[in-house]
Amino acid sequence: MSQNSWWQRPSVFVAILGDSWRETRDSKVLYVLLGGIVLLLGVVLTARFEPIPGSKQYLQLAARACGVDTDGLDATSLNAMDMAGRLRGALYSLETSETVDDAEDLPGARWRVILRRQGIPLVGGRDTAEQVSERFGKIAEGRLFVVDSIEELEDRTTGLLGIQRWSLLVSAGRDLRVAWPHRMTLFLGVVPLTSDSGAPLGLQIFILYKLLTTGFGAWIMLLVGVVVTSFFVPNMIRKGTLELLLVRPIPRWRLLFYKYLGGLMFALVLLVALVGGAWVATGITAGLWSPTVLWAVPILLLFFGLLYSCSTLVAVITRAPVPAMLMTCLYWVALFIVGILHGQVEISRMESDPANKSQGISLTDLKMNRNGLGPRPRPRQPDRKPLYETTFGQVVESFHAVLPRDRDLDNLMDRQLVKDLALAGPLRDLTSRTGSSAVVGLGITLAHLGGFLFLACWIFSRRDP
Amino acid sequence: MVVRVENLGKVYGRKPALDGVSLAVAPGEIFGLLGQNGAGKTTLVKILLGLVAPTSGQAWLLDSPVGTAKVREKVGYLPEDHRLPEYHTGPNLLDFYGALQGVPGPVRARRIPELLGQLGLAGRERLKVRGYSKGMKQRLGLAQALLAQPRVLFLDEPTDGVDPVGRRHIRDLLLEERAKGVTLFVNSHLLSEMEQLCDRVAILKNGRIALTGTVADLTRQGDRWQLELASGESWPATLNLAAQEIGPSRYELVLAKDGDIDDVLRGLIGSGVKLRHLERMRSTLEDLYLDVAGGGGA
Numbered sequence: 001m002s003q004n005s006w007w008q009r010p011s012v013f014v015a016i017l018g019d020s021w022r023e024t025r026d027s028k029v030l031y032v033l034l035g036g037i038v039l040l041l042g043v044v045l046t047a048r049f050e051p052i053p054g055s056k057q058y059l060q061l062a063a064r065a066c067g068v069d070t071d072g073l074d075a076t077s078l079n080a081m082d083m084a085g086r087l088r089g090a091l092y093s094l095e096t097s098e099t100v101d102d103a104e105d106l107p108g109a110r111w112r113v114i115l116r117r118q119g120i121p122l123v124g125g126r127d128t129a130e131q132v133s134e135r136f137g138k139i140a141e142g143r144l145f146v147v148d149s150i151e152e153l154e155d156r157t158t159g160l161l162g163i164q165r166w167s168l169l170v171s172a173g174r175d176l177r178v179a180w181p182h183r184m185t186l187f188l189g190v191v192p193l194t195s196d197s198g199a200p201l202g203l204q205i206f207i208l209y210k211l212l213t214t215g216f217g218a219w220i221m222l223l224v225g226v227v228v229t230s231f232f233v234p235n236m237i238r239k240g241t242l243e244l245l246l247v248r249p250i251p252r253w254r255l256l257f258y259k260y261l262g263g264l265m266f267a268l269v270l271l272v273a274l275v276g277g278a279w280v281a282t283g284i285t286a287g288l289w290s291p292t293v294l295w296a297v298p299i300l301l302l303f304f305g306l307l308y309s310c311s312t313l314v315a316v317i318t319r320a321p322v323p324a325m326l327m328t329c330l331y332w333v334a335l336f337i338v339g340i341l342h343g344q345v346e347i348s349r350m351e352s353d354p355a356n357k358s359q360g361i362s363l364t365d366l367k368m369n370r371n372g373l374g375p376r377p378r379p380r381q382p383d384r385k386p387l388y389e390t391t392f393g394q395v396v397e398s399f400h401a402v403l404p405r406d407r408d409l410d411n412l413m414d415r416q417l418v419k420d421l422a423l424a425g426p427l428r429d430l431t432s433r434t435g436s437s438a439v440v441g442l443g444i445t446l447a448h449l450g451g452f453l454f455l456a457c458w459i460f461s462r463r464d465p
Numbered sequence: 466m467v468v469r470v471e472n473l474g475k476v477y478g479r480k481p482a483l484d485g486v487s488l489a490v491a492p493g494e495i496f497g498l499l500g501q502n503g504a505g506k507t508t509l510v511k512i513l514l515g516l517v518a519p520t521s522g523q524a525w526l527l528d529s530p531v532g533t534a535k536v537r538e539k540v541g542y543l544p545e546d547h548r549l550p551e552y553h554t555g556p557n558l559l560d561f562y563g564a565l566q567g568v569p570g571p572v573r574a575r576r577i578p579e580l581l582g583q584l585g586l587a588g589r590e591r592l593k594v595r596g597y598s599k600g601m602k603q604r605l606g607l608a609q610a611l612l613a614q615p616r617v618l619f620l621d622e623p624t625d626g627v628d629p630v631g632r633r634h635i636r637d638l639l640l641e642e643r644a645k646g647v648t649l650f651v652n653s654h655l656l657s658e659m660e661q662l663c664d665r666v667a668i669l670k671n672g673r674i675a676l677t678g679t680v681a682d683l684t685r686q687g688d689r690w691q692l693e694l695a696s697g698e699s700w701p702a703t704l705n706l707a708a709q710e711i712g713p714s715r716y717e718l719v720l721a722k723d724g725d726i727d728d729v730l731r732g733l734i735g736s737g738v739k740l741r742h743l744e745r746m747r748s749t750l751e752d753l754y755l756d757v758a759g760g761g762g763a
Binding site for chain 1: 477511514515516517518534535537538540542544546547548549550551552553557560561562564565566567570593609
């Protein structure tokens with residue numbers, strides 16, 4: 001017989017995880033969900049992304065951007081004055097462009113481009129071929145094109161008029177494909193999902209990731225996860241089963257904590273299947289591999305961990321799965337409602353104070369506003385207090401300050417995705433805007449999770465079976 | 466002493482479950498705890514296992530205060546109305562409990578098939594517990610209690626739901642454990658089983674020990690004897706002893722002391738009477754239990 005203490009026996013942890021795994025498999029729900037995921041990903045695998053010919057707009061954009069300093073460009077505060085201040089003293093334009101070797105005008109092609117610079121006649125400075133080569137196709141931190149070769153076309157007459165011309169051989173930069181419009185279809189081209197003009201590939205993949213992982217897919221996974229795992233702890237602590245566990249030489253809190261980890265394992269398997277599958281399926285169909293989408297696994301696991309810790313606490317108190325399930329869903333709904341209401345309070349604050357407009361804005365809000373879906377700034381009614389100044393608004397803000405923020409976690413994921421899938425610098429710049437809110441959100445989530453779990457372990461350790 | 470309890474008390478809310486219980490169990494002894502439902506038997510066992518904290522008094526197991534991890538490593542427990550997780554197969558379940566108990570993997574690998582064989586569960590290795598009958602579940606529960614080769618076994622209704630053959634089997638197995646030096650602490654309502662199995666019993670009533678002693682002492686009815694003479698023979702008048710006739714050629718005697726039966730036998734043989742049967746009368750544990758637990762006073 002082993003005389004080792006419990007902390008010297010990792011087999012205890014392995015045994016309880018194994019027990020949870022058997023319980024999970026026994027419920028059959030795991031197989032149903034995995035089957036559902038396979039079906040969903042099978043549908044994704046029938047998707048086709050066809051690029052639409054037409055490089056002109058991007059070459060034109062790249063040409064014009066040569067005359068502008070786009071470093072650190074801020075999409076949210078972009079205006080004419082800003083742009084004017086960024087001009088380098090000359091205007092660039094595209095004279096002609098054609099694909100090399102009669103290739104189709106798609107992101108995989110190379111282009112012969114004639115670029116024209118119009119400076120100030122007689123007195124203006126000139127740009128070198130190296131400068132143009134560096135600037136062409138670069139927008140903030142993004143790169144649409146790279147210049148393979150460049151040759152200045154000398155012309156004494158036009159030179160006197162401040163005009164320079166270059167012949168460039170360019171090919172796609174790392175961000176061109178992401179920005180290029182693609183037509184998306186499902187079921188091997190049978191069902192079109194975009195208009196004939198298509199949409200940027202990055203945006204389509206972003207929406208697909210959102211649907212499959214942090215959006216709809218995550219909601220389904222979390223909901224089923226909460227329902228299934230709400231039986232785990234009550235099953236363990238029911239009379240007749242509990243005694244067989246408590247009599248072992250292991251601290252009670254550790255039994256419960258390991259069981260909690262076993263529930264997380266259930267969620268982890270599903271999340272890895274869903275997110276990993278979505279990553280692979282979109283990678284295969286779109287040829288775009290954004291590893292940051294895999295961040296959805298820890299982020300969603302953290303949120304599930306929060307819900308499951310609530311379920312564990314209620315289960316320890318009531319010893320029944322139904323109250324655990326209901327209270328957890330109620331907690332989730334409460335977080336969601338507070339998040340929505342807090343969004344309204346934030347909007348009211350932004351409307352009242354333009355200086356705050358760019359602070360703490362989420363990508364979702366930005367997209368909604370851009371598409372005209374979100375709340376537009378309303379004319380201020382002088383006789384009515386803005387929402388954030390009302391008692392209701394302050395109550396909402398108080399709750400929001402102390403409750404976990406699932407929207408913050410969602411935004412954290414969005415920001416990570418934008419890094420890979422946004423056109424270039426402007427949207428990427430958004431990623432640094434709301435960092436502090438995500439950190440606070442993470443901290444509060446962890447604090448709630450730890451609090452629930454601590455309380456559950458404390459009650460479990462002290463109560464007579 | 467393996468088990469030592471001094472003035473133990475437990476109150477649930479305002480209801481006392483145990484009230485000043487004191488007892489001791491020696492190594493290698495089979496100790497039976499009897500009592501009606503709600504008498505405090507399970508509470509006493511749970512306190513000894515460290516599952517429930519006593520309100521007053523003290524208890525020791527294997528010379529250590531109850532409830533320590535060190536003590537629990539040496540204890541096996543089969544609770545009453547246990548509910549084994551049904552998603553396991555028998556071997557998986559034993560492996561799970563063995564790992565929690567700290568039984569090393571190689572020992573588990575050896576002991577599990579051995580125990581399943583001993584308890585008549587061999588050949589059902591792939592069957593999940595939900596497919597087990599009540600008796601099979603009971604035997605599997607007993608197997609998990611025995612797996613870690615404990616020094617003390619606490620068994621609450623160990624033969625509940627088991628058929629007579631299986632009951633006999635389990636009784637033999639428990640006696641084998643006792644022979645190995647294991648101390649057994651048994652709760653049961655099957656009084657005939659307890660009578661055959663236990664060395665000593667205690668009867669709990671309303672949270673107090675109403676009676677305790679060896680089974681032999683408790684069931685002895687003084688010096689009452691029954692005799693059966695050869696057919697047609699009657700009690701010899703020469704014997705200066707009043708015998709009560711209880712049937713044809715059957716008589717009952719109450720003697721003053723243990724050795725007097727020898728004088729009776731000599732007298733009968735001297736009178737030429739043929740003796741066919743002689744039996745010392747005992748009451749059953751059930752009689753005793755009904756007298757004590759079923760009666761009005763403690």
